[in-house]
Amino acid sequence: MNAQALTNFLPLFRSWFETAHLADRLGLSGLVASEDNLLAELDLGPMVEAEARLLNHAPSNATEAACLLEIVRQNIADAGRSDSLDTLALESVQTWLADLTIGGGEGPAVERLLQPRP
Known part of the structure; x- marks a missing residue:
């Protein structure tokens, strides 16, 4: 993981x-012309770049973890990302949760959570 x-x-x-909400409400053609959002004014390119930056982020608190899961949820609903950043973000949230629960360690988060603890 390189978040x-x-x-x-x-x-x-x-x-x-x-x-994303504007895109849902207005459809793609309405979004490009919308004055409600800076990312929308600039077309969808910056939104795609912003999403990639967000998905590469390692959460540092529960709010950030929940926000990352929202991006992943929307991507999964739209059939996932071809660059797998949504799965990287999901792994990052799992690692943060495991570290919060049992402390840092080596190996995949879920495996660490399932190991017997002394």
Whole structure:
């Protein structure tokens, strides 16, 4: 896993989330012309870039973990990403949860959670 910290995670997530909602409400043609969102004004390219940056983020708290899961949930609903960043984000959230629960360690998060503890 190569996820990293992103200092402006929540503002970037809010822009991505609002753009995704606009896209759902207006459809793609209405989104490009919308003045409600900076990412929408610039077309969908920045939204795609923002999503990739968000998915490469290693969560540092429960809010960020939940936000990452929302991106992954929407991607899965849309048949997933071809670059697998959604699965990387999911693994990052699992690792954060395992580290929070049992501390850091080696190996996949779920396997670490299932190991007997002294």
